[in-house]
Amino acid sequence: MSGLVDMLKELDSVKIIDNTNNWQDAVxxxxxxxxxxxxxxxxxxxxxIDSGKELNFYYLIGKHLAMPHAKRRIWGF
Known part of the structure; x- marks a missing residue:
């Protein structure tokens, strides 16, 4: 797993968060x-954040791993 984490840290659009006050801050x-x-x-x-509250964190894909996202039509541009 550490190899994957190291690879992801090199990508400039991926953020690894080790500690946060709450899940909203992490998002x-x-x-x-x-x-x-x-x-x-x-x-x-x-x-x-609103979708996470409403849909019970549907973007959790593993223990301590999430891929937060929303539908494209709400992007605003």
Missing amino acids: EECFKPLLKKEYINKEYIQKV
Whole structure:
């Protein structure tokens, strides 16, 4: 697993978060590289957080591993 983590850390659009106060902060932190490149906007991040609350964290794909996302039509651009 550490090889995969090391590889992902090299990608500039992937964020590895070791510690956070809550899952909402983790979502906001992990989207910072995409927000900086203007691939997404703040509205998209809020929709992901809202979807997580509404749909019981459907983007969890393993223990301590998530791939937060929302439908493209809500991106806002």
